[in-house]
Amino acid sequence: MNTPEISGKATLIGASAVLMWATLALLTTLTGVVPPFQLVAMAFCLAFTLSLFKWMLAGDGIVRHLKLPLPVWALGIGGLFGYHFFYFMALRNAPPIEAGLIAYMWPLLIVVCSALLPGEKLRWWHLAGGLAGLAGTVVLVTGNGETGGFGGFKSEYWLGYLMAVICALTWTGYSILSRRLSHIPSDAIGGFCGATAFLALLAHLAFEITVWPQGGQWLAIAGLGIGPVGAAFFTWDIGVKHGHIQALGAMAYAAPLLSTLLLIIFGQGEASIQVAVACVLIVGGAVLASKDLLKPA
Numbered sequence: 001m002n003t004p005e006i007s008g009k010a011t012l013i014g015a016s017a018v019l020m021w022a023t024l025a026l027l028t029t030l031t032g033v034v035p036p037f038q039l040v041a042m043a044f045c046l047a048f049t050l051s052l053f054k055w056m057l058a059g060d061g062i063v064r065h066l067k068l069p070l071p072v073w074a075l076g077i078g079g080l081f082g083y084h085f086f087y088f089m090a091l092r093n094a095p096p097i098e099a100g101l102i103a104y105m106w107p108l109l110i111v112v113c114s115a116l117l118p119g120e121k122l123r124w125w126h127l128a129g130g131l132a133g134l135a136g137t138v139v140l141v142t143g144n145g146e147t148g149g150f151g152g153f154k155s156e157y158w159l160g161y162l163m164a165v166i167c168a169l170t171w172t173g174y175s176i177l178s179r180r181l182s183h184i185p186s187d188a189i190g191g192f193c194g195a196t197a198f199l200a201l202l203a204h205l206a207f208e209i210t211v212w213p214q215g216g217q218w219l220a221i222a223g224l225g226i227g228p229v230g231a232a233f234f235t236w237d238i239g240v241k242h243g244h245i246q247a248l249g250a251m252a253y254a255a256p257l258l259s260t261l262l263l264i265i266f267g268q269g270e271a272s273i274q275v276a277v278a279c280v281l282i283v284g285g286a287v288l289a290s291k292d293l294l295k296p297a
Contacts (some may be wrong), residue, residue, distance in 0.1 A: 007244050014239010014248045020232035022258030026266060027228065035208035036088045037200050039221065044080070044197035046225025047233075051190025066191045076192035080173025080233065081133045086167035092207075094160020101138060102164035104256065107145035108134050109172040110249035111276055111289065117179050117245070126246040129289025133253030136281030139274050140256055177239045182241040189234050250289030253282045 011277050030041060054063050068076075090099040111130035115122035125217055204210070213221055224230070264271050 010194060010238050010241070011247055012243075013235050015251050017232040017236035017239065018255050019253050020227040020235075020260065021252075022228075023223070023264060023288060024228040024255075024292050025259040026262045027223045030217065031213060031224070032211075032217050034213055034221070035204060035261070036091075036212060036260035037084075037208055039224070040084050040088075040229070041197050041200035041204055043224040043229035043294040044200060046195045046222060047052065047230035048190060048197055050230065051187070051193060054275045055187070056203070060187075065185075065187050066192065068184070068188055071182060072188065073191075073195070074182070075174060075177055076188060077195045077199070078194050079171065079178075080189075081196040082170040083143075083174070084196070084200065085203060086163045086170055090163035090167055092160070092162045094157035095116070097142060097158050098157070099164045101142075102161060103167040104132070104253075104280060105136055105165075105168040105251045106171040106175075107252035108166060110175050110252070111246050113172055113176050114179075114245045114249065115155060118174065120245065122246070123291075124286050125291045126250070129250040129285040129291075130246075130253075131263050132281050132285025132288065133250050135276040136285065137253055137256055139281065140278035142274075147202035161225055166208035175236075175245070178274065179242045186234050186237040186241070189237050191199070193233070199225045209277070247286070247290040248251075252285045256288060257282045 005206075028039070034042075049063075052062060055065055075249075087103050090103055108130040111126050112122065114120045114126075239245075259274075260275060260278075264275070
């Protein structure tokens, strides 16, 4: 069982992933019309390349970091590639607002499913904090959607909704099961990034037409590979393996809020009362779910 000191430090490291994921929407808009799977392949390829340089500079054998049990490879690739695959498939087969809301159920699912882990207990404030974050996300997304709001679920989009559900379950399962693999070093994420880049390339060739970036779009892709599609997965791995997983689940709802605020700051969105309400719900929910960490030692 984790000590409070290790748990608190790892939680902060894991929370940095949420901050990096908040830049995902802004950086993605700056990449222009590069297709999503092509973008995933390029960003994860950069993350894998940086991992290789890190291992070589540290004098570590590359093969040592890639020599992992098959179940670990299955979990890592299933989590990183599976999440992105089902997410983009959901967006292809359902309206983006509904699909996005369903897919972003994973923070609440992490909070709830954490009770299945050894040494973890689900308290009312964990669940209440997660629900508050979900409510804030609903207010944020439905109040600021490009289509003008939430139109309700329609049966003709069942495939997209199903893909979104699988997407949420995929990232929840990956995060929860990673806790059981705390003995696996986080450097293993580098190998998962390489495999994800390859599979994303195959998906791009199957579903998309290549569009090469122009000018500053290359910098945006580099930013993705370094931050939200790179380092974020390493820090999230540390957080879910050694940190306060219920608090991390609730904190994850801050990503769409911070993302919206960044878009507003850079002129890609507009401030509204919905953003203010979402801010109160999401921040309040995260603080409530982190009640254990705020207690005096």
